[in-house]
Amino acid sequence: MSEKEIIVAEQALPDKLFIVPLLGKPIFPGIFTPIMITSNDDIEIVNQAMENDKVIGLILLKEEDESATGPKDIYQVGTAAKIVKKINLPDGGVNIFISTVKRFRIRKFFTSEAPLIAAVDYLDDIVGSEQKDELKALTRSVISEMKQISEDNPLFSEEMRLNMVNIDNPGKIADFITSILNIDRVQQQQILEELDVRARMEKVLVFIKKEQDLLRIQKKIATQINEKIEKSQREYFLREEIKAIKKELGEPVDSKSSEYIKFKEMVDKLNFEGEIKEQVERELEKFALMDPSSSEYIVTRNYLETIVNLPWEEPKPDVIDxxxxxxxxxxxxxxxxxxxxxxxxxxxxxxxxxxxxxxxxxxxxxxxxxxxxxxxxxxxxxxxxxxxxxxxxxxxxxxxxxxxxxxxxxxxxxxxxxxxxxxxxxxxxxxxxxxxxxxxxxxxxxxxxxxxxxxxxxxxxxxxxxxxxxxxxxxxxxxxxxxxxxxxxxxxxxxxxxxLSGYITDEKIEIAKRYLIPKSLKKHGLIKGQIAYNKTALRSIVDGYAREAGVRTFEKCIDKINRKAAKKIVMGTEELPIKISKDNLEGFLKKPYFRDDEIKRVSIPGMSLGLAWTSMGGDTLIIEAINIPGKSGLQLTGQMGDVMKESAAIAFSHVKQIAGDYGIKQEFFEKNVIHLHIPEGATPKDGPSAGITMATALISLATGKVIKKNLAMTGELSLTGKVLPIGGLKEKTIAAQRNKVKDIIIPKPNERDLDEIPAYIRKGITFHPVESLKEVLNLVF
Structure with missing residues (x-):
C-alpha cells in the first residue's frame, strides 16, 4: 500500500469504531496482516464494518480469557485497522486481511456488552523539535543492533530485514521491531501506549539488548552440546578399537557382552516355547546390538532381568497335612x-x-x-x-x-x-x-x-x-x-x-492373654515377671476403653500400659512385678471412654433399642420419637439412608392403621408432627432392619408406655405388619452382648440362623422369634 493511500485512510477514520478484542498480543500501526475471526460477536462486528467504512478497532484483552469481552476487560489504547479483504471459511469463521492505520484511545463506550462500539480519539506520535538528532542516533543504533540479531537468528526473513531498513519514520521502526521481537504481551501494550517516540525507541532498544543476551546464551549452549556430541563420537570409535583389540587377544569384550551371555544362559535354562521363546529371543538380539549409553539399553536390560527372575517352572504339588x-x-x-x-x-x-x-x-x-x-x-x-x-x-x-x-x-x-x-x-x-x-x-x-x-x-x-x-x-x-x-x-x-464377626468380652480377654500381652511385652523390652495383669483389669479395659468389634484398640491400651510400666521400671519407682488391676487402671489409661451408665438404655416413652450391622461390626441403635403440636406429618433426622427412610415411612403408616387397637386416637397423628431421630447423627445409617424398632418407638410414644429394659430388636416391617428377615444376626448378637442386652426380638425366618451362632455368644440372651408387629408389641410392653 502506498503512502498516499495511507494518508487518505487516516483522513477518513470515523469517530465511532466497532471494537474487536484481541487474545494474543497487540497489533501495531503500519502493518498488513491476516486475522482469523471465530467468535460470533466478532464476526458480526466485521460484517457491520464491511457495510459501513470497513474500519475496526483492535484492542488487547487484559487477561487471555475468551469469555471476558466487556469494557472493563480491555485496555484503553488500541489500533484502528482498515479491512482490505474478507474471506468466509467453511467452518463458519472469517479470515480478514487488515492494514493497521493509527493509534486511538477510547473516550466512551456506547454498548456494555459484545458487540462493543466506542467513541475514540486518534493519537499522534510526539516528536520534540530538539530531539531530531537524538532520534537519528537512536534509529541507527536500533537498526544496527537488529541487524546483528537477524544474522544470528534464522527466524528473521530477508523481507523483515528490508522492511526494517526501508521504514523512514522512527516511531514506525519502533512499532515494527516490537511486533517481531519475542516480548511479553503486557510490555508490548505499554510500548503501544507510549506516544513519545524517543521514549518508545529507548524501550525497544532495551528489549533488543535482552534478545541479544538470550541469543548469546543459546549459542553458548549449542556449542557445548556440539562439543559433547563430538566427544561421545570420539569415545565410541575408541571403544570399538578396544573391542577389536580384545577380540584378537581372546579376552572378554565388555560388560555388555558378558551381560548378554548371562541372559542367554538363563533364558536357555528356562526352555521357553512358542510366543514366549520368539519374544525373548527377539529382545536378546535387540539387546546385543544396542549401545550401552542409549536410554533404550536400560529399558531392554530391565525387561530381560524381569523375565529371567520370574518363576516360570511348574510348582511342586502341595504337601498338605x-x-x-x-x-x-x-x-x-x-x-x-x-x-x-x-x-x-x-x-x-x-x-x-x-x-x-x-x-x-x-x-x-x-x-x-x-x-x-x-x-x-x-x-x-x-x-x-x-x-x-x-x-x-x-x-x-x-x-x-x-x-x-x-x-x-x-x-x-x-x-x-x-x-x-x-x-x-x-x-x-x-x-x-x-x-x-x-x-x-x-x-x-x-x-x-x-x-x-x-x-x-x-x-x-x-x-x-x-x-x-x-x-x-x-x-x-x-x-x-x-x-x-x-x-x-x-x-x-x-x-x-x-x-469374620467381632469378638465378645470373654474372647477379647483370652486373646489378650495368649497373644496381645506377650507380643506387647516383647515390643517394649519387658519380661514376663515384670508386669502382671489380672482378669478384672482386662475386662475393665474392654468395657471402658475398647468396645469395638476387633481388638486393635484393646492392643493399643495394653501397649500404653506397658510403656508407662517400662518408664516406672527404668526409674525404679515401683516394686516388681507391677500389678495391673481394676483399681489402678485409671493411673495408666486415664478416665474410661465408656461408662456403665453410657450403655444404651431405654428410659422414657418414645424410645426403643434396635440392632444394626455396619462395616465396623454389629452395633446398637437407640430410636427416639417425640410429638410436636402442629400440622400432621413425619420428620426424620440422624443421617438415615434411603432404605431406612422408607422403613420409617412404612412403620409410620402401619402404626396409624393399627392405632385404634391400642387405644390411640387418630387426633394424635392429625394434630402432631412426629419427629423420629437416631442419635450419633454424623454416622451414616442405612439398611432394611429397623422397621419394627421404629414402629415400637412410635407406639411407645403414642401410648406413653416405656418398653422393657435390656431388650433389643431387629427386623424389617411390611405395610401389612409382617416382620421380614434380616442379615448379620451373629454380629448383632455380639453387639447385644457388649451392651448387656438380655432379650432379642428377631424375625421368625431368622430362627434358622441361631444354629450358626456359638453357644458362648448366645449365653445369657433369650431370643424371641416373631412373625408380626402385634407379637412384637405384646413382648415389649
Whole structure:
C-alpha cells in the first residue's frame, strides 16, 4: 500500500469504531496482516464494518480469557485497522486481511456488552523539535543492533530485514521491531501506549539488548552440546578399537557382552516355547546390538532381568497335612471356629484333588478381627510363600496390570512384582482392602482384577509390561474387606465369602492373654515377671476403653500400659512385678471412654433399642420419637439412608392403621408432627432392619408406655405388619452382648440362623422369634 493511500485512510477514520478484542498480543500501526475471526460477536462486528467504512478497532484483552469481552476487560489504547479483504471459511469463521492505520484511545463506550462500539480519539506520535538528532542516533543504533540479531537468528526473513531498513519514520521502526521481537504481551501494550517516540525507541532498544543476551546464551549452549556430541563420537570409535583389540587377544569384550551371555544362559535354562521363546529371543538380539549409553539399553536390560527372575517352572504339588494346618490355625488364632473349619475344608479338598488350582477366598469383617493374620496362617499351613499388598485407594489399573514399556519408568503390576519377589509360581497372595478400590480417568482397577481373580481367565494373564502370557492359576488369592457393599458384583462373583464377626468380652480377654500381652511385652523390652495383669483389669479395659468389634484398640491400651510400666521400671519407682488391676487402671489409661451408665438404655416413652450391622461390626441403635403440636406429618433426622427412610415411612403408616387397637386416637397423628431421630447423627445409617424398632418407638410414644429394659430388636416391617428377615444376626448378637442386652426380638425366618451362632455368644440372651408387629408389641410392653 502506498503512502498516499495511507494518508487518505487516516483522513477518513470515523469517530465511532466497532471494537474487536484481541487474545494474543497487540497489533501495531503500519502493518498488513491476516486475522482469523471465530467468535460470533466478532464476526458480526466485521460484517457491520464491511457495510459501513470497513474500519475496526483492535484492542488487547487484559487477561487471555475468551469469555471476558466487556469494557472493563480491555485496555484503553488500541489500533484502528482498515479491512482490505474478507474471506468466509467453511467452518463458519472469517479470515480478514487488515492494514493497521493509527493509534486511538477510547473516550466512551456506547454498548456494555459484545458487540462493543466506542467513541475514540486518534493519537499522534510526539516528536520534540530538539530531539531530531537524538532520534537519528537512536534509529541507527536500533537498526544496527537488529541487524546483528537477524544474522544470528534464522527466524528473521530477508523481507523483515528490508522492511526494517526501508521504514523512514522512527516511531514506525519502533512499532515494527516490537511486533517481531519475542516480548511479553503486557510490555508490548505499554510500548503501544507510549506516544513519545524517543521514549518508545529507548524501550525497544532495551528489549533488543535482552534478545541479544538470550541469543548469546543459546549459542553458548549449542556449542557445548556440539562439543559433547563430538566427544561421545570420539569415545565410541575408541571403544570399538578396544573391542577389536580384545577380540584378537581372546579376552572378554565388555560388560555388555558378558551381560548378554548371562541372559542367554538363563533364558536357555528356562526352555521357553512358542510366543514366549520368539519374544525373548527377539529382545536378546535387540539387546546385543544396542549401545550401552542409549536410554533404550536400560529399558531392554530391565525387561530381560524381569523375565529371567520370574518363576516360570511348574510348582511342586502341595504337601498338605490337615492336622498340622489345624494346629497352626489354633495356635495363631483364638475363636473363629467356623472360619477355621471352612479353611480346613478348603485344604482337604486341595489334598484330595491334588491340584493347586481352586477358588478365591474373601475374608469379610470389621477392622482388627484378624483377617490379614489368617492369610499368613494359611500360607504357613500350606508351606507356601506369602505376599501381601493393599489396593485401598488404588485408582490406576496399571498398578495391577503394569505399564506399557513405551512409558518412562515403566514397571510390571503388583501381581508380577510379587511373583518376582517370592520366586515361586504358587504363593499365597493377600489382596488387602479390596472394598476400598477407587476409580479415576486412569482406569478402573476392579475391572483389571477380574482377569487376575478368575480361574478360567488367569491361566494366560497378560501384564502390560511383560506382554507375555503368564499362568496365575496356581496362586492362592485371599482378599480382605470390611464390607461387601462397595465391591463390584462381577468381582464378588469370582470369590467365596468367609465372614469374620467381632469378638465378645470373654474372647477379647483370652486373646489378650495368649497373644496381645506377650507380643506387647516383647515390643517394649519387658519380661514376663515384670508386669502382671489380672482378669478384672482386662475386662475393665474392654468395657471402658475398647468396645469395638476387633481388638486393635484393646492392643493399643495394653501397649500404653506397658510403656508407662517400662518408664516406672527404668526409674525404679515401683516394686516388681507391677500389678495391673481394676483399681489402678485409671493411673495408666486415664478416665474410661465408656461408662456403665453410657450403655444404651431405654428410659422414657418414645424410645426403643434396635440392632444394626455396619462395616465396623454389629452395633446398637437407640430410636427416639417425640410429638410436636402442629400440622400432621413425619420428620426424620440422624443421617438415615434411603432404605431406612422408607422403613420409617412404612412403620409410620402401619402404626396409624393399627392405632385404634391400642387405644390411640387418630387426633394424635392429625394434630402432631412426629419427629423420629437416631442419635450419633454424623454416622451414616442405612439398611432394611429397623422397621419394627421404629414402629415400637412410635407406639411407645403414642401410648406413653416405656418398653422393657435390656431388650433389643431387629427386623424389617411390611405395610401389612409382617416382620421380614434380616442379615448379620451373629454380629448383632455380639453387639447385644457388649451392651448387656438380655432379650432379642428377631424375625421368625431368622430362627434358622441361631444354629450358626456359638453357644458362648448366645449365653445369657433369650431370643424371641416373631412373625408380626402385634407379637412384637405384646413382648415389649
Amino acid at each position: 490337615i492336622a498340622k494346618g489345624e494346629k497352626i490355625l489354633n495356635h495363631d488364632h483364638y475363636g473363629l471356629d467356623d472360619v477355621k473349619e471352612r479353611i480346613l475344608e478348603y485344604l482337604a479338598v486341595r489334598k484330595l484333588k491334588n491340584d493347586t488350582k481352586g477358588s478365591i477366598i474373601i475374608l469379610v469383617g470389621p477392622p482388627g478381627v484378624g483377617k490379614t493374620s489368617i492369610g499368613k496362617s494359611v500360607a504357613r499351613a500350606l508351606g507356601r510363600e506369602f505376599f501381601r499388598f493393599s489396593v485401598g485407594g488404588m485408582r490406576d489399573e496399571a498398578e495391577i496390570k503394569g505399564h506399557r514399556r513405551t512409558y518412562v519408568g515403566a514397571m510390571p503390576g503388583k501381581i508380577i512384582q510379587g511373583l518376582k519377589i517370592v520366586k515361586n509360581k504358587a504363593p499365597v497372595f493377600m489382596i488387602d482392602e479390596i472394598d476400598k478400590l477407587g476409580q479415576s480417568y486412569q482406569g478402573d482397577p476392579s475391572s483389571a482384577l477380574l482377569e487376575v481373580l478368575d480361574p478360567e481367565q488367569n491361566i494366560a494373564f497378560r501384564d502390560h509390561y511383560l506382554d507375555l502370557p503368564f499362568d496365575l492359576s496356581h496362586i492362592l488369592f485371599i482378599a480382605t474387606a470390611n464390607t461387601l457393599d462397595s465391591i463390584p458384583r462381577p468381582l464378588l462373583d469370582r470369590m467365596e465369602i468367609i465372614r
